[in-house]
Amino acid sequence: MVLKLYYDLLSQPSRALYIFLKLNGVPFQQCPVSLMEGEHRTEEFKQKYSKFQKVPFIHDGDFKLIESIGIMRYITREYPIEDHWYPKDSKKQAKVDEYLEWQHLNIRLNCSTFLITTWMNPMRTGKQPSQEKYDSSKKYMLKSLSTFEELFLSDDGPFLMGKEISYADIQAACEIEQPRLAGFNPMVHYPKIKTWIELVRKECNPYYDEAHEMLNMLAESSGKSTKAKL
Numbered sequence: 692m693v694l695k696l697y698y699d700l701l702s703q704p705s706r707a708l709y710i711f712l713k714l715n716g717v718p719f720q721q722c723p724v725s726l727m728e729g730e731h732r733t734e735e736f737k738q739k740y741s742k743f744q745k746v747p748f749i750h751d752g753d754f755k756l757i758e759s760i761g762i763m764r765y766i767t768r769e770y771p772i773e774d775h776w777y778p779k780d781s782k783k784q785a786k787v788d789e790y791l792e793w794q795h796l797n798i799r800l801n802c803s804t805f806l807i808t809t810w811m812n813p814m815r816t817g818k819q820p821s822q823e824k825y826d827s828s829k830k831y832m833l834k835s836l837s838t839f840e841e842l843f844l845s846d847d848g849p850f851l852m853g854k855e856i857s858y859a860d861i862q863a864a865c866e867i868e869q870p871r872l873a874g875f876n877p878m879v880h881y882p883k884i885k886t887w888i889e890l891v892r893k894e895c896n897p898y899y900d901e902a903h904e905m906l907n908m909l910a911e912s913s914g915k916s917t918k919a920k921l
């Protein structure tokens with residue numbers, strides 16, 4: 692039975708897993724779920740697909756799993772995956788985990804909070820955030836991006852773990868692309884991030900562009916309407 696990936700390409704961890712599976716030639720059935728249309732919010736979805744009602748998740752036969760990083764680790768155990776993505780060597784693997792643990796409460800939290808405050812909530816409610824909320828969410832996002840640039844994009848690069856690309860690069864790039872939906876492009880403000888993300892994109896293409904197609908389209912129209920403010 693083929694692995695099923697449930698995802699929405701507007702979700703950062705969904706894109707990361709999608710790119711990872713494609714790059715490694717893991718056969719999987721694509722099961723898109725539209726978060727914007729609320730497909731994950733129904734009772735039927737909860738009963739039939741995932742009681743957690745979040746994407747991404749997988750069904751591998753009877754086995755169901757949520758959490759993109761846990762899924763990536765499961766895939767590396769179950770399928771022939773090139774070692775550099777998530778090395779078997781204990782110390783090398785620990786360094787990939789170091790980033791994957793760090794990002795939850797930094798890049799992931801702060802870029803998502805900015806997006807929710809300035810793009811998703813206004814879209815849902817028709818109300819713009821107060822200046823105070825706007826400034827605060829932007830401040831924390833910028834702080835995380837600066838820390839990422841200073842501490843993770845070292846001169847030993849070009850990738851987060853050095854000479855070879857790993858899953859940490861895919862995860863980070865997908866999160867850092869996300870604020871573009873709200874008209875803020877980190878690549879314009881952080882030159883080291885720009886150079887690194889262009890390399891990640893090159894290494895992961897054509898799947899990187901495929902996964903970001905919808906985001907690129909929405910970001911373009913969002914950029915036009917919010918440029919003045921940002």
Ligand SMILES: N[C@@H](CCC(=O)N[C@@H](CS)C(=O)NCC(=O)O)C(=O)O
Pocket residue numbers: 701702703704705726731744745746747757758759760
């Ligand atoms: N830590 C989880 C994050 C899962 C998550 O928060 N997914 C979001 C999209 S990025 C979602 O499904 N949100 C729908 C909702 O909360 O209604 C992972 O890495 O898989």
